[in-house]
Amino acid sequence: GIQVEQSPPDLILQEGANSTLRCNFSDSVNNLQWFHQNPWGQLINLFYIPSGTKQNGRLSATTVATERYSLLYISSSQTTDSGVYFCAAKFYGGSQGNLIFGKGTKLSVKP
């Protein structure tokens, strides 16, 4: 069946370090979103990126749709980057666009 898989499941960084989070998806997508879940449980929309590359400050994302993966880059990490990062995909043929979420990468940034 259709799947979204994220790696690594857990990541511990020292403040200032860079990191790359990966999202693999099992079929063609027409939506791929990255979210950050903060300590209050809110899902913060980071990127809408079904293909290509985008940057927003210290964060950037790249989706290679033909190879069915997306990467989220965090540079110069800060303690406030801690939390869980989810990718979610809407697969071609899905009727009204519901998103399939991965299990997330839990990021801990130590001071």
Add this chain to the structure above:
Amino acid sequence: EPEVTQTPSHQVTQMGQEVILRCVPISNHLYFYWYRQILGQKVEFLVSFYNNEISEKSEIFDDQFSVERPDGSNFTLKIRSTKLEDSAMYFCASRDRGPDHPYEQYFGPGTRLTVT
């Protein structure tokens, strides 16, 4: 910037009671969704709603759940007889079908439901 809002932020209820979770989607959006996240797990799709009817639902969305758009702004999720396993964070989301980001969903801050 327009945003999706949800009320209440936290709801505590007793097993067997009915709860209604409320959402106000972004005003020009046409597609509405409910998702849930059990503590420590991934976010799961519950139901999508378009043109005043359910367009898709997951196997989680059984007969105890219902959705409604009672007026032009609110979108509600009702759980008829809550169970302990309904304890979760419930997210509302909405999207339009504009040309720029046709499938991008905007999520509300969530309602944390605790069933005791």
